[in-house]
Amino acid sequence: MRLEHSPSPNHDARRHKVDLLVLHYTGMQSGQAALDRMRDPEAKVSAHYMVWEDGRIVQLVEDSRRAWHAGVSSWNGDDDLNSRSIGIEIVNGGHDFPLPGGALPPYPDVQIDAVISLAQTLVTRHDIPQSRVVAHSDIAPKRKIDPGEHFPWPRLAAAGIGLWPEEASGAGCVWMGGDPGGLNRQLGAIGYDISDVSAALRAFQRRFLPDAVTGLADARTLRRLAHVAEAYSGTSTSSPQA
Template structure:
Protein backbone atom coordinates (compact mmCIF):
# COMPACT_ATOMS: atom_id res chain seq x y z
CA UNK A 1 0.00 0.00 0.00
CA UNK A 2 1.45 3.34 -1.11
CA UNK A 3 0.78 6.20 1.33
CA UNK A 4 1.06 9.82 0.14
CA UNK A 5 1.00 12.73 2.56
CA UNK A 6 -1.54 15.32 1.34
CA UNK A 7 -2.37 17.27 4.51
CA UNK A 8 -5.57 19.30 4.66
CA UNK A 9 -6.73 22.04 7.02
CA UNK A 10 -10.15 20.70 8.00
CA UNK A 11 -9.68 19.13 11.42
CA UNK A 12 -9.70 19.99 15.11
CA UNK A 13 -9.26 18.44 18.56
CA UNK A 14 -10.83 15.10 19.47
CA UNK A 15 -13.09 14.84 22.52
CA UNK A 16 -13.39 11.04 22.68
CA UNK A 17 -11.27 7.93 22.27
CA UNK A 18 -11.31 6.42 18.77
CA UNK A 19 -13.50 3.30 18.65
CA UNK A 20 -15.24 3.56 15.26
CA UNK A 21 -14.27 3.23 11.59
CA UNK A 22 -16.46 4.92 8.96
CA UNK A 23 -16.19 4.14 5.24
CA UNK A 24 -17.47 6.57 2.60
CA UNK A 25 -17.41 6.93 -1.16
CA UNK A 26 -16.38 10.30 -2.53
CA UNK A 27 -19.43 10.64 -4.80
CA UNK A 28 -17.67 13.12 -7.06
CA UNK A 29 -16.66 13.11 -10.70
CA UNK A 30 -13.00 12.36 -9.93
CA UNK A 31 -10.67 11.59 -7.10
CA UNK A 32 -8.82 14.83 -7.69
CA UNK A 33 -12.04 16.82 -7.30
CA UNK A 34 -12.70 15.06 -4.00
CA UNK A 35 -9.16 15.61 -2.76
CA UNK A 36 -9.28 19.28 -3.69
CA UNK A 37 -12.57 19.72 -1.84
CA UNK A 38 -11.29 18.05 1.33
CA UNK A 39 -8.25 20.34 1.26
CA UNK A 40 -10.35 23.47 0.76
CA UNK A 41 -10.83 25.32 4.09
CA UNK A 42 -14.08 26.81 2.80
CA UNK A 43 -15.61 23.35 2.28
CA UNK A 44 -15.22 22.39 5.95
CA UNK A 45 -15.18 18.66 5.12
CA UNK A 46 -12.38 16.12 5.33
CA UNK A 47 -11.42 12.56 6.12
CA UNK A 48 -8.32 10.98 7.53
CA UNK A 49 -7.59 9.03 4.34
CA UNK A 50 -8.64 8.81 0.72
CA UNK A 51 -8.11 5.64 -1.35
CA UNK A 52 -7.74 5.95 -5.13
CA UNK A 53 -8.96 3.37 -7.65
CA UNK A 54 -5.42 2.02 -8.16
CA UNK A 55 -4.88 1.50 -4.43
CA UNK A 56 -2.87 4.62 -3.65
CA UNK A 57 -3.73 6.13 -0.29
CA UNK A 58 -3.64 9.81 0.65
CA UNK A 59 -3.43 10.86 4.28
CA UNK A 60 -5.14 14.21 4.86
CA UNK A 61 -5.55 14.23 8.65
CA UNK A 62 -3.54 12.46 11.34
CA UNK A 63 -5.51 9.90 13.30
CA UNK A 64 -5.06 11.80 16.57
CA UNK A 65 -7.10 14.67 15.13
CA UNK A 66 -10.85 15.00 14.53
CA UNK A 67 -11.58 14.98 10.79
CA UNK A 68 -14.93 16.34 9.59
CA UNK A 69 -16.48 13.45 7.69
CA UNK A 70 -19.40 12.01 9.68
CA UNK A 71 -21.65 15.03 10.09
CA UNK A 72 -24.85 14.69 12.10
CA UNK A 73 -24.82 10.99 12.90
CA UNK A 74 -25.06 8.34 15.60
CA UNK A 75 -24.15 4.69 16.15
CA UNK A 76 -25.00 2.39 19.05
CA UNK A 77 -26.21 5.39 21.05
CA UNK A 78 -23.08 7.50 20.51
CA UNK A 79 -22.98 10.93 18.90
CA UNK A 80 -20.12 13.29 17.94
CA UNK A 81 -18.86 10.47 15.76
CA UNK A 82 -16.18 12.69 14.22
CA UNK A 83 -14.49 12.62 17.63
CA UNK A 84 -14.86 8.85 17.95
CA UNK A 85 -13.93 7.72 14.45
CA UNK A 86 -11.39 7.41 11.69
CA UNK A 87 -12.89 8.20 8.29
CA UNK A 88 -11.84 6.72 4.95
CA UNK A 89 -13.06 8.23 1.67
CA UNK A 90 -12.97 5.75 -1.22
CA UNK A 91 -12.84 7.23 -4.72
CA UNK A 92 -16.07 6.18 -6.43
CA UNK A 93 -18.65 8.26 -8.27
CA UNK A 94 -21.46 6.36 -6.61
CA UNK A 95 -25.08 7.28 -7.21
CA UNK A 96 -24.32 10.82 -8.42
CA UNK A 97 -21.87 9.70 -11.13
CA UNK A 98 -22.96 6.25 -12.36
CA UNK A 99 -21.66 4.48 -15.42
CA UNK A 100 -23.40 4.95 -18.79
CA UNK A 101 -26.67 3.10 -18.48
CA UNK A 102 -27.02 3.88 -14.80
CA UNK A 103 -25.02 1.04 -13.24
CA UNK A 104 -23.04 1.99 -10.16
CA UNK A 105 -19.28 2.18 -10.79
CA UNK A 106 -17.35 -0.82 -9.43
CA UNK A 107 -14.74 -0.73 -6.71
CA UNK A 108 -11.54 -2.10 -8.32
CA UNK A 109 -9.80 -4.98 -6.59
CA UNK A 110 -6.62 -2.95 -6.04
CA UNK A 111 -8.66 -0.30 -4.29
CA UNK A 112 -10.49 -2.77 -2.03
CA UNK A 113 -7.19 -4.49 -1.19
CA UNK A 114 -5.81 -1.12 -0.08
CA UNK A 115 -8.96 -0.36 1.94
CA UNK A 116 -8.61 -3.71 3.71
CA UNK A 117 -4.91 -3.17 4.42
CA UNK A 118 -5.47 0.38 5.66
CA UNK A 119 -8.50 -0.59 7.78
CA UNK A 120 -6.72 -3.48 9.45
CA UNK A 121 -3.99 -1.12 10.62
CA UNK A 122 -6.52 1.40 11.94
CA UNK A 123 -8.50 -1.26 13.79
CA UNK A 124 -5.34 -2.68 15.36
CA UNK A 125 -4.04 0.72 16.46
CA UNK A 126 -7.31 1.72 18.12
CA UNK A 127 -8.77 -1.68 19.13
CA UNK A 128 -11.95 -0.93 17.17
CA UNK A 129 -14.63 -3.62 17.70
CA UNK A 130 -15.96 -5.41 14.62
CA UNK A 131 -19.47 -4.12 15.38
CA UNK A 132 -18.15 -0.58 14.96
CA UNK A 133 -16.91 -0.93 11.38
CA UNK A 134 -19.54 1.13 9.59
CA UNK A 135 -20.56 2.90 6.43
CA UNK A 136 -21.74 6.48 6.23
CA UNK A 137 -25.26 5.25 5.46
CA UNK A 138 -25.25 3.21 8.69
CA UNK A 139 -24.50 6.18 10.92
CA UNK A 140 -26.64 8.73 9.03
CA UNK A 141 -29.45 6.73 7.40
CA UNK A 142 -31.74 9.70 6.77
CA UNK A 143 -29.02 11.64 4.94
CA UNK A 144 -26.49 9.34 3.34
CA UNK A 145 -26.37 6.26 1.08
CA UNK A 146 -22.61 5.73 0.75
CA UNK A 147 -20.52 3.66 0.32
CA UNK A 148 -23.51 2.18 -1.50
CA UNK A 149 -25.12 -1.17 -2.12
CA UNK A 150 -22.29 -1.97 -4.56
CA UNK A 151 -19.67 -1.87 -1.81
CA UNK A 152 -18.27 -5.39 -1.08
CA UNK A 153 -19.00 -5.65 2.66
CA UNK A 154 -18.93 -9.44 2.57
CA UNK A 155 -15.41 -9.37 1.10
CA UNK A 156 -14.27 -7.08 3.89
CA UNK A 157 -15.81 -9.37 6.51
CA UNK A 158 -14.02 -12.34 4.96
CA UNK A 159 -10.80 -10.37 5.54
CA UNK A 160 -11.72 -9.80 9.20
CA UNK A 161 -13.30 -6.36 8.88
CA UNK A 162 -16.86 -6.05 10.15
CA UNK A 163 -19.56 -8.64 10.69
CA UNK A 164 -21.34 -10.62 7.98
CA UNK A 165 -23.39 -13.58 9.24
CA UNK A 166 -24.35 -16.01 6.51
CA UNK A 167 -27.86 -15.44 5.20
CA UNK A 168 -30.11 -18.35 6.13
CA UNK A 169 -32.44 -19.77 3.51
CA UNK A 170 -36.15 -20.07 4.12
CA UNK A 171 -39.42 -18.82 2.77
CA UNK A 172 -41.38 -18.53 5.99
CA UNK A 173 -42.19 -15.30 7.76
CA UNK A 174 -40.35 -14.41 10.96
CA UNK A 175 -42.81 -13.86 13.81
CA UNK A 176 -41.79 -11.33 16.43
CA UNK A 177 -43.78 -13.07 19.16
CA UNK A 178 -46.50 -10.45 18.99
CA UNK A 179 -44.07 -7.77 20.16
CA UNK A 180 -44.37 -4.65 17.95
CA UNK A 181 -41.06 -3.39 19.33
CA UNK A 182 -39.09 -6.43 18.20
CA UNK A 183 -38.01 -4.93 14.87
CA UNK A 184 -36.97 -1.70 16.57
CA UNK A 185 -34.98 -3.55 19.19
CA UNK A 186 -33.12 -5.55 16.54
CA UNK A 187 -32.25 -2.45 14.53
CA UNK A 188 -31.13 -0.79 17.77
CA UNK A 189 -29.09 -3.85 18.77
CA UNK A 190 -27.07 -3.45 15.57
CA UNK A 191 -26.59 0.26 16.15
CA UNK A 192 -29.05 2.13 13.93
CA UNK A 193 -30.75 5.34 15.00
CA UNK A 194 -34.48 4.66 15.40
CA UNK A 195 -35.90 8.12 14.72
CA UNK A 196 -36.88 7.05 11.17
CA UNK A 197 -37.48 3.29 10.95
CA UNK A 198 -37.92 3.06 7.14
CA UNK A 199 -34.63 4.96 6.68
CA UNK A 200 -32.88 2.65 9.16
CA UNK A 201 -34.29 -0.39 7.34
CA UNK A 202 -33.09 0.93 3.98
CA UNK A 203 -29.60 1.48 5.42
CA UNK A 204 -29.66 -2.06 6.84
CA UNK A 205 -30.78 -3.49 3.51
CA UNK A 206 -28.23 -1.43 1.58
CA UNK A 207 -25.48 -3.06 3.62
CA UNK A 208 -26.76 -6.58 4.24
CA UNK A 209 -29.32 -7.18 1.43
CA UNK A 210 -28.11 -5.10 -1.49
CA UNK A 211 -30.71 -6.49 -3.90
CA UNK A 212 -33.68 -5.42 -1.72
CA UNK A 213 -33.62 -1.75 -0.69
CA UNK A 214 -37.25 -0.98 0.08
CA UNK A 215 -37.42 0.16 3.69
CA UNK A 216 -40.10 -2.48 4.15
CA UNK A 217 -40.01 -5.26 6.75
CA UNK A 218 -40.82 -8.22 4.48
CA UNK A 219 -40.19 -11.80 5.57
CA UNK A 220 -36.67 -12.03 4.15
CA UNK A 221 -35.69 -8.70 5.71
CA UNK A 222 -36.96 -9.86 9.10
CA UNK A 223 -34.99 -13.11 8.85
CA UNK A 224 -31.83 -11.27 7.87
CA UNK A 225 -32.35 -8.64 10.54
CA UNK A 226 -32.66 -11.30 13.22
CA UNK A 227 -29.40 -12.96 12.07
CA UNK A 228 -27.44 -9.71 11.95
CA UNK A 229 -28.82 -8.44 15.27
CA UNK A 230 -27.83 -11.70 16.94
CA UNK A 231 -24.29 -11.43 15.55
CA UNK A 232 -23.94 -7.81 16.68
CA UNK A 233 -25.34 -8.55 20.12
CA UNK A 234 -22.90 -11.43 20.54
CA UNK A 235 -19.97 -9.29 19.36
CA UNK A 236 -20.93 -6.52 21.78
CA UNK A 237 -21.34 -8.77 24.81
CA UNK A 238 -18.67 -8.52 27.56
CA UNK A 239 -17.33 -12.03 26.85
CA UNK A 240 -16.99 -11.39 23.10
Protein backbone atom coordinates in the same frame (compact mmCIF):
# COMPACT_ATOMS: atom_id res chain seq x y z
CA MET B 1 1.51 -0.05 2.96
CA ARG B 2 2.70 3.24 1.47
CA LEU B 3 0.93 6.49 2.24
CA GLU B 4 0.98 9.73 0.31
CA HIS B 5 0.39 12.86 2.37
CA SER B 6 -1.84 15.71 1.25
CA PRO B 7 -2.77 17.61 4.41
CA SER B 8 -6.21 19.11 4.91
CA PRO B 9 -6.76 22.11 7.18
CA ASN B 10 -10.19 20.77 8.12
CA HIS B 11 -9.74 19.15 11.52
CA ASP B 12 -9.77 19.96 15.22
CA ALA B 13 -9.21 18.29 18.60
CA ARG B 14 -10.77 14.95 19.47
CA ARG B 15 -13.07 14.70 22.47
CA HIS B 16 -13.21 10.89 22.64
CA LYS B 17 -11.03 7.85 22.12
CA VAL B 18 -11.15 6.33 18.62
CA ASP B 19 -13.41 3.26 18.55
CA LEU B 20 -15.18 3.52 15.17
CA LEU B 21 -14.16 3.14 11.52
CA VAL B 22 -16.42 4.83 8.95
CA LEU B 23 -16.28 4.02 5.23
CA HIS B 24 -17.53 6.50 2.62
CA TYR B 25 -17.50 6.90 -1.12
CA THR B 26 -16.48 10.29 -2.49
CA GLY B 27 -19.57 10.66 -4.72
CA MET B 28 -17.79 13.14 -6.98
CA GLN B 29 -16.83 13.14 -10.65
CA SER B 30 -13.17 12.39 -9.91
CA GLY B 31 -10.81 11.60 -7.10
CA GLN B 32 -8.99 14.87 -7.69
CA ALA B 33 -12.22 16.82 -7.27
CA ALA B 34 -12.83 15.02 -3.97
CA LEU B 35 -9.28 15.61 -2.77
CA ASP B 36 -9.47 19.30 -3.67
CA ARG B 37 -12.73 19.66 -1.79
CA MET B 38 -11.40 17.98 1.35
CA ARG B 39 -8.37 20.30 1.27
CA ASP B 40 -10.48 23.44 0.79
CA PRO B 41 -10.90 25.32 4.09
CA GLU B 42 -14.16 26.80 2.83
CA ALA B 43 -15.69 23.34 2.35
CA LYS B 44 -15.23 22.39 6.01
CA VAL B 45 -15.12 18.66 5.18
CA SER B 46 -12.31 16.13 5.32
CA ALA B 47 -11.43 12.55 6.12
CA HIS B 48 -8.35 10.90 7.53
CA TYR B 49 -7.64 8.88 4.38
CA MET B 50 -8.66 8.68 0.74
CA VAL B 51 -8.17 5.56 -1.41
CA TRP B 52 -7.85 6.05 -5.17
CA GLU B 53 -9.15 3.59 -7.76
CA ASP B 54 -5.60 2.36 -8.40
CA GLY B 55 -5.02 1.60 -4.71
CA ARG B 56 -3.00 4.66 -3.79
CA ILE B 57 -3.73 5.85 -0.25
CA VAL B 58 -3.58 9.52 0.71
CA GLN B 59 -3.57 10.67 4.33
CA LEU B 60 -5.19 14.07 4.83
CA VAL B 61 -5.59 14.21 8.62
CA GLU B 62 -3.56 12.54 11.37
CA ASP B 63 -5.38 9.82 13.31
CA SER B 64 -4.96 11.83 16.51
CA ARG B 65 -7.10 14.67 15.12
CA ARG B 66 -10.85 14.96 14.56
CA ALA B 67 -11.54 14.97 10.81
CA TRP B 68 -14.89 16.31 9.59
CA HIS B 69 -16.45 13.42 7.69
CA ALA B 70 -19.36 11.96 9.67
CA GLY B 71 -21.60 15.00 10.12
CA VAL B 72 -24.76 14.64 12.19
CA SER B 73 -24.73 10.94 12.99
CA SER B 74 -24.99 8.32 15.72
CA TRP B 75 -24.21 4.66 16.40
CA ASN B 76 -25.20 2.60 19.42
CA GLY B 77 -26.40 5.77 21.09
CA ASP B 78 -23.08 7.59 20.64
CA ASP B 79 -22.94 10.95 18.91
CA ASP B 80 -20.09 13.30 17.92
CA LEU B 81 -18.84 10.43 15.80
CA ASN B 82 -16.16 12.63 14.26
CA SER B 83 -14.47 12.55 17.66
CA ARG B 84 -14.78 8.76 17.93
CA SER B 85 -13.92 7.68 14.41
CA ILE B 86 -11.42 7.32 11.61
CA GLY B 87 -12.92 8.20 8.22
CA ILE B 88 -11.89 6.61 4.93
CA GLU B 89 -13.10 8.14 1.67
CA ILE B 90 -13.06 5.67 -1.25
CA VAL B 91 -12.97 7.21 -4.71
CA ASN B 92 -16.21 6.18 -6.43
CA GLY B 93 -18.85 8.26 -8.18
CA GLY B 94 -21.62 6.27 -6.52
CA HIS B 95 -25.22 7.29 -7.00
CA ASP B 96 -24.26 10.84 -8.01
CA PHE B 97 -22.11 9.76 -10.96
CA PRO B 98 -23.33 6.36 -12.19
CA LEU B 99 -22.13 4.60 -15.32
CA PRO B 100 -23.90 5.19 -18.65
CA GLY B 101 -27.15 3.28 -18.33
CA GLY B 102 -27.43 3.97 -14.62
CA ALA B 103 -25.39 1.15 -13.06
CA LEU B 104 -23.30 2.04 -10.04
CA PRO B 105 -19.57 2.22 -10.80
CA PRO B 106 -17.67 -0.82 -9.52
CA TYR B 107 -14.93 -0.69 -6.93
CA PRO B 108 -11.76 -2.03 -8.60
CA ASP B 109 -10.12 -5.03 -6.93
CA VAL B 110 -6.87 -3.15 -6.36
CA GLN B 111 -8.78 -0.39 -4.61
CA ILE B 112 -10.58 -2.80 -2.29
CA ASP B 113 -7.29 -4.57 -1.54
CA ALA B 114 -5.91 -1.21 -0.42
CA VAL B 115 -9.01 -0.45 1.67
CA ILE B 116 -8.65 -3.83 3.38
CA SER B 117 -4.96 -3.30 4.10
CA LEU B 118 -5.60 0.17 5.50
CA ALA B 119 -8.61 -0.94 7.53
CA GLN B 120 -6.70 -3.89 9.02
CA THR B 121 -3.98 -1.50 10.16
CA LEU B 122 -6.47 0.94 11.68
CA VAL B 123 -8.62 -1.67 13.42
CA THR B 124 -5.50 -3.12 15.03
CA ARG B 125 -3.91 0.23 15.86
CA HIS B 126 -7.01 1.61 17.57
CA ASP B 127 -8.53 -1.66 18.84
CA ILE B 128 -11.77 -0.97 16.96
CA PRO B 129 -14.48 -3.63 17.53
CA GLN B 130 -15.78 -5.36 14.39
CA SER B 131 -19.30 -4.20 15.28
CA ARG B 132 -18.04 -0.61 14.94
CA VAL B 133 -16.83 -0.86 11.35
CA VAL B 134 -19.66 1.00 9.64
CA ALA B 135 -20.92 2.64 6.48
CA HIS B 136 -21.69 6.34 6.38
CA SER B 137 -25.25 5.27 5.60
CA ASP B 138 -25.33 3.19 8.80
CA ILE B 139 -24.58 6.16 11.04
CA ALA B 140 -26.63 8.76 9.14
CA PRO B 141 -29.49 6.75 7.55
CA LYS B 142 -31.80 9.71 7.03
CA ARG B 143 -29.36 11.59 4.81
CA LYS B 144 -26.54 9.35 3.51
CA ILE B 145 -26.37 6.27 1.24
CA ASP B 146 -22.63 5.74 0.85
CA PRO B 147 -20.54 3.68 0.26
CA GLY B 148 -23.59 2.16 -1.42
CA GLU B 149 -25.20 -1.20 -1.99
CA HIS B 150 -22.43 -1.99 -4.51
CA PHE B 151 -19.73 -1.94 -1.83
CA PRO B 152 -18.26 -5.45 -1.20
CA TRP B 153 -18.80 -5.83 2.54
CA PRO B 154 -18.50 -9.65 2.43
CA ARG B 155 -15.01 -9.36 0.97
CA LEU B 156 -13.95 -7.06 3.80
CA ALA B 157 -15.46 -9.36 6.42
CA ALA B 158 -13.58 -12.32 4.96
CA ALA B 159 -10.41 -10.32 5.63
CA GLY B 160 -11.44 -9.61 9.21
CA ILE B 161 -12.97 -6.16 8.68
CA GLY B 162 -16.54 -5.79 9.95
CA LEU B 163 -19.24 -8.36 10.54
CA TRP B 164 -21.03 -10.22 7.77
CA PRO B 165 -23.24 -13.06 9.06
CA GLU B 166 -24.18 -15.32 6.19
CA GLU B 167 -27.79 -14.96 5.11
CA ALA B 168 -29.99 -17.53 6.78
CA SER B 169 -32.09 -19.83 4.60
CA GLY B 170 -35.58 -21.07 5.27
CA ALA B 171 -38.12 -19.57 7.63
CA GLY B 172 -35.78 -19.30 10.62
CA CYS B 173 -36.56 -17.44 13.81
CA VAL B 174 -37.78 -14.00 12.85
CA TRP B 175 -40.07 -11.32 14.17
CA MET B 176 -43.07 -11.45 11.86
CA GLY B 177 -45.56 -9.23 13.60
CA GLY B 178 -47.51 -9.07 16.83
CA ASP B 179 -44.70 -7.17 18.54
CA PRO B 180 -44.32 -3.66 17.10
CA GLY B 181 -41.17 -3.12 19.17
CA GLY B 182 -39.37 -6.16 17.80
CA LEU B 183 -38.21 -4.52 14.60
CA ASN B 184 -36.98 -1.47 16.52
CA ARG B 185 -35.15 -3.58 19.09
CA GLN B 186 -33.31 -5.56 16.44
CA LEU B 187 -32.25 -2.46 14.50
CA GLY B 188 -31.18 -0.87 17.78
CA ALA B 189 -29.25 -3.98 18.81
CA ILE B 190 -27.13 -3.58 15.68
CA GLY B 191 -26.54 0.10 16.42
CA TYR B 192 -28.95 2.03 14.20
CA ASP B 193 -30.67 5.24 15.22
CA ILE B 194 -34.34 4.26 15.13
CA SER B 195 -35.84 7.75 15.26
CA ASP B 196 -36.81 7.04 11.63
CA VAL B 197 -37.33 3.29 11.39
CA SER B 198 -37.93 3.27 7.65
CA ALA B 199 -34.63 5.07 7.01
CA ALA B 200 -32.80 2.74 9.40
CA LEU B 201 -34.30 -0.28 7.65
CA ARG B 202 -33.17 0.96 4.24
CA ALA B 203 -29.67 1.53 5.62
CA PHE B 204 -29.69 -2.00 7.03
CA GLN B 205 -30.74 -3.41 3.66
CA ARG B 206 -28.13 -1.34 1.81
CA ARG B 207 -25.49 -2.95 4.03
CA PHE B 208 -26.79 -6.49 4.56
CA LEU B 209 -29.34 -7.09 1.75
CA PRO B 210 -27.91 -5.00 -1.10
CA ASP B 211 -30.17 -6.54 -3.74
CA ALA B 212 -33.33 -5.55 -1.84
CA VAL B 213 -33.09 -1.91 -0.71
CA THR B 214 -36.82 -1.30 -0.42
CA GLY B 215 -37.38 -0.02 3.11
CA LEU B 216 -40.04 -2.72 3.47
CA ALA B 217 -40.04 -5.21 6.33
CA ASP B 218 -40.72 -8.29 4.21
CA ALA B 219 -40.06 -11.83 5.41
CA ARG B 220 -36.55 -12.03 3.96
CA THR B 221 -35.57 -8.69 5.51
CA LEU B 222 -36.91 -9.71 8.90
CA ARG B 223 -35.09 -13.03 8.74
CA ARG B 224 -31.84 -11.29 7.84
CA LEU B 225 -32.39 -8.63 10.50
CA ALA B 226 -32.85 -11.23 13.23
CA HIS B 227 -29.69 -13.04 12.17
CA VAL B 228 -27.55 -9.88 12.01
CA ALA B 229 -28.94 -8.50 15.28
CA GLU B 230 -28.04 -11.77 17.00
CA ALA B 231 -24.48 -11.56 15.68
CA TYR B 232 -24.11 -7.93 16.79
CA SER B 233 -25.67 -8.33 20.21
CA GLY B 234 -24.26 -11.77 21.03
CA THR B 235 -27.64 -12.72 22.48
CA SER B 236 -30.69 -14.52 21.13
CA THR B 237 -33.26 -12.45 19.31
CA SER B 238 -36.95 -12.51 19.99
CA SER B 239 -39.01 -15.62 19.39
CA PRO B 240 -40.97 -15.97 16.16
CA GLN B 241 -44.57 -14.85 16.06
CA ALA B 242 -47.14 -16.46 13.81
